[in-house]
Amino acid sequence: MTKICTEAGRKQSARTGGTGIRLGQGTLAGSVLFPLLLVFILLPVLAAFRPLLDGGLRNNVLRALTEPRFLYSFRFGLGQALASTACALLLGLPGAFLLARRRFAGKRLLAALTVIPFSMPALIVAIGFVLYYGHNGLLNRLLMALFNLQEPPLRFLYSFQGLVLAHGFYNFPLVMRYVADAWERVSANQEDAARLLGAGRLRVFRTVTLPAILPAVGSAATLVFLLCFFSFVIVMLFSGPGISTPEVEIYRAARFEFDKPLASAFALAETLIAILVLALYALLEAKTAGADQGQIVLRPPQPFKNRLSRLLAALYGLLVLFFFGGPLIAIIVEAFSVRGRSYASASLGVQNFLRLYTSSGFRTAFANTILLGLLAAFLATISGILLAVSSRSFKSLLLTRILPLLPLAISSVVLAFGWSSLLGSSSLLVIALVQAVSAYPFIFKAIQGSVGRNDEKYLQAARTLGSSRYSAFLRVGLPLALPAILSGFAFAFAISAGDANALIVAPVSGLETLASYLYKLAGSYRFNEACAAAVILSALTAFVFFLKDLNNGKA
Amino acid sequence: MVKLEISKLTKRWPELQLSVDLSIEKGELLAVVGPSGCGKSTLLRLLAGLLAEDSGSIYMDGQEISKLDAGKRRVGMVFQDYALFPHLTVLRNITYGLHGRHMKAEERRKRAQELLQLVGLPDFGPRSILTLSGGEKQRVALARTMAAKPEIILFDEPLSSLDSTLRKRLRQDLREEQQRLGFTALYVTHDLEEALAIADRVAIMQNGHIIQVAEPRMIWEQPNSIAAARFLGHMVLMPVCEATPKPGIIKLKTDMGHSVQLSAKQYTQIAEVEPALHTGHSALSAHDFPLGALAFERNAARLLKEGQETAATDCLILRGSCQQARYLGEYLEMVLELEGQNPPTITLRLPRETMLQRGRSYVVAIDLTQLLYLTA
Numbered sequence: 062m063t064k065i066c067t068e069a070g071r072k073q074s075a076r077t078g079g080t081g082i083r084l085g086q087g088t089l090a091g092s093v094l095f096p097l098l099l100v101f102i103l104l105p106v107l108a109a110f111r112p113l114l115d116g117g118l119r120n121n122v123l124r125a126l127t128e129p130r131f132l133y134s135f136r137f138g139l140g141q142a143l144a145s146t147a148c149a150l151l152l153g154l155p156g157a158f159l160l161a162r163r164r165f166a167g168k169r170l171l172a173a174l175t176v177i178p179f180s181m182p183a184l185i186v187a188i189g190f191v192l193y194y195g196h197n198g199l200l201n202r203l204l205m206a207l208f209n210l211q212e213p214p215l216r217f218l219y220s221f222q223g224l225v226l227a228h229g230f231y232n233f234p235l236v237m238r239y240v241a242d243a244w245e246r247v248s249a250n251q252e253d254a255a256r257l258l259g260a261g262r263l264r265v266f267r268t269v270t271l272p273a274i275l276p277a278v279g280s281a282a283t284l285v286f287l288l289c290f291f292s293f294v295i296v297m298l299f300s301g302p303g304i305s306t307p308e309v310e311i312y313r314a315a316r317f318e319f320d321k322p323l324a325s326a327f328a329l330a331e332t333l334i335a336i337l338v339l340a341l342y343a344l345l346e347a348k349t350a351g352a353d354q355g356q357i358v359l360r361p362p363q364p365f366k367n368r369l370s371r372l373l374a375a376l377y378g379l380l381v382l383f384f385f386g387g388p389l390i391a392i393i394v395e396a397f398s399v400r401g402r403s404y405a406s407a408s409l410g411v412q413n414f415l416r417l418y419t420s421s422g423f424r425t426a427f428a429n430t431i432l433l434g435l436l437a438a439f440l441a442t443i444s445g446i447l448l449a450v451s452s453r454s455f456k457s458l459l460l461t462r463i464l465p466l467l468p469l470a471i472s473s474v475v476l477a478f479g480w481s482s483l484l485g486s487s488s489l490l491v492i493a494l495v496q497a498v499s500a501y502p503f504i505f506k507a508i509q510g511s512v513g514r515n516d517e518k519y520l521q522a523a524r525t526l527g528s529s530r531y532s533a534f535l536r537v538g539l540p541l542a543l544p545a546i547l548s549g550f551a552f553a554f555a556i557s558a559g560d561a562n563a564l565i566v567a568p569v570s571g572l573e574t575l576a577s578y579l580y581k582l583a584g585s586y587r588f589n590e591a592c593a594a595a596v597i598l599s600a601l602t603a604f605v606f607f608l609k610d611l612n613n614g615k616a
Numbered sequence: 617m618v619k620l621e622i623s624k625l626t627k628r629w630p631e632l633q634l635s636v637d638l639s640i641e642k643g644e645l646l647a648v649v650g651p652s653g654c655g656k657s658t659l660l661r662l663l664a665g666l667l668a669e670d671s672g673s674i675y676m677d678g679q680e681i682s683k684l685d686a687g688k689r690r691v692g693m694v695f696q697d698y699a700l701f702p703h704l705t706v707l708r709n710i711t712y713g714l715h716g717r718h719m720k721a722e723e724r725r726k727r728a729q730e731l732l733q734l735v736g737l738p739d740f741g742p743r744s745i746l747t748l749s750g751g752e753k754q755r756v757a758l759a760r761t762m763a764a765k766p767e768i769i770l771f772d773e774p775l776s777s778l779d780s781t782l783r784k785r786l787r788q789d790l791r792e793e794q795q796r797l798g799f800t801a802l803y804v805t806h807d808l809e810e811a812l813a814i815a816d817r818v819a820i821m822q823n824g825h826i827i828q829v830a831e832p833r834m835i836w837e838q839p840n841s842i843a844a845a846r847f848l849g850h851m852v853l854m855p856v857c858e859a860t861p862k863p864g865i866i867k868l869k870t871d872m873g874h875s876v877q878l879s880a881k882q883y884t885q886i887a888e889v890e891p892a893l894h895t896g897h898s899a900l901s902a903h904d905f906p907l908g909a910l911a912f913e914r915n916a917a918r919l920l921k922e923g924q925e926t927a928a929t930d931c932l933i934l935r936g937s938c939q940q941a942r943y944l945g946e947y948l949e950m951v952l953e954l955e956g957q958n959p960p961t962i963t964l965r966l967p968r969e970t971m972l973q974r975g976r977s978y979v980v981a982i983d984l985t986q987l988l989y990l991t992a
Binding site (some may be wrong): 248250251253254255256257258259260261264268272273358360392 | 647664665685687688691692693695696700701703712713715716717760761764782813946
């Protein structure tokens, strides 16, 4: 997710020749804003950990460690995250190669896929998987009809494998984008130099290309790992026997067993693990950035060299379309399917949408989604800008790289608990804050990419032409950074609109959003209406991205 | 040491058609010079085997190498950005090309150490590439290329990213090393001075074609075409409207009405070049100078004092008013607007102690022996 934003920022930066935001020397920003933002993140986290002290820290930790599901959920959670990451890598790396190195029809479509993990809520993907791979899913029905089977042949969805497949497919575009970016930037001269020194194709790849893309593979993998480790709504929807992750256990312990100390112990262990992974991510990110060697001769994408490679690429495309496109198509089919009394009989129509439209709950949810999305995106964008600006006054890796990404290591479940226990109860503001904090690392990256240090020259040019510092910021810095800010805003809006976690964990009475409405519809097996709602939700986020692009086009 | 022959090598792009015939002698350093985008780097990549030619052949000591894979041609290349592997140390960069040659690790290290000694960086083996200066990178790149013992080394503007003082020093170093080690080299640059300073012979390349190959002095003093003279930029070119060849001499009349008679030595190229007059490499030159141009070096003009005109025989005499006079350290540059209708301006280089007044009329003389008749 980060990479897309960074990329957006970088592309904007390249298009506009760099952008610049600079408020004073950053001292005010550095000394006031950093701690302020830390308070916004640390306060709820500390509040979420506080119940650990109820009845003695030692006792609670010991109790958690001896609790069988503690070890089990961590083993399962880490295992599924690892396997999901491997799956995403396996699917993403060939795509990255194709995007970076080959020229072919349909490349734009493949590139467009990379926006899916960001603009399409996990909830919709989960529903798509249920409809496609589920017992009654499209694929099973198809296979049963084709082979005249009595029982659905595919029964892996509500298991470890199903979870890994869903996570893998949801996140592989992220690997693809991240690694393709690095692959595109591998120096063609270095590869040619290796060839001229007698290295064969394999050795050139192993000794030149691979070392150059490895940091990107590593940072994509750690990011995907974190996202899968903290995945909540997919796990909840797929929850079957044996499926349990720390994230779900926190929710169960706190909401149904009222055992807050135990939930806190889970949260603490989960956060510590995530911080370790995040540190690794930051290290690899720094290495990716550090490997920049100024101007590099790039190799333009080449056409396929032979039939075999063309065939392999076509197979890959079909695989992606079949496994990943299938669930998305299933959602659209289901949204426009009107079912009679029997599940098997269905006709096409827009009744599902009409039913939604006439339900007052849906209309309120729609309005709430926009309100909450705007609020969360506003909070995230403001904090993203302030932190990106203030982080410029520091050189330390910890302050500029790890700290701003800290929210990646804190799950929205923990944040939601933290805020609601801090403020006594949940509210619209709590939900907006949780979503803003979750969305903000991505905005921060987008904006940080566009407030690069070498963009000073534009502001300096404005100053030499008679602008005051603030006028230069308003007339030059801000307009140049605007596309990146808008892009960040759109991502934050999409993340907020698609997020059901916060409202599931910390429900606010009377507050329903499209995502939570969708979750409830899916939970009560009203899939046709759920899919119609999913189509509307996707259309809403797509519309916001369209608005952003419209503005970028003007810029 | 090998001789390299390039025979009718062609490569077509939509925007450029490259067509080259060239030979490089054993142990020679040939510099190819030309403006950006003229096809210099493409030529190198074709020779290295990094790009497939459309037609033509490349021979190394009579053996055709055009069909061989890049790694098997025994052609080394020093890239513009050096293309050193950033994740390997200096030593491992140099030993990179020694793998798979049945050499023990110790032998490889020894060989790399010898090369480091040779390029004057004996203690740099364990250093990271990222810590090297531009000049150090250039030497490591040369050592890495030489480690693989190529028969010929191609240099793709290896000094263009360095500042001018360092560039001058390094080109001298490079030349000395090439002469000491005796490898055959093809050196590509857009910097004319660098080409003249470093090479045994210089080839001028334009629009994918080599338009002249000669020793540096020859290139400078006797460019063979208007295109070559234009690239060199050191000559005044005056369009010719009448050219009458006679045995041993040629009579020329310029657009401005000046008539001169040149000896055979000054137009020997004409017989060979004339057929190419309207189909030549440079359409612009052919168009601007349909019958060729009278050319002389900008610093060949002498300023005549009043009354000296009549004494100046065997000279081309030009009259005009001084439009600009610029003091440029080594010489004084005068922009002279010639007399006549639609008067052209020419730029001359005079001794720096010359005193000029803007707007005043001057007369300059160029010895007939300094004149050349160039065609397209």
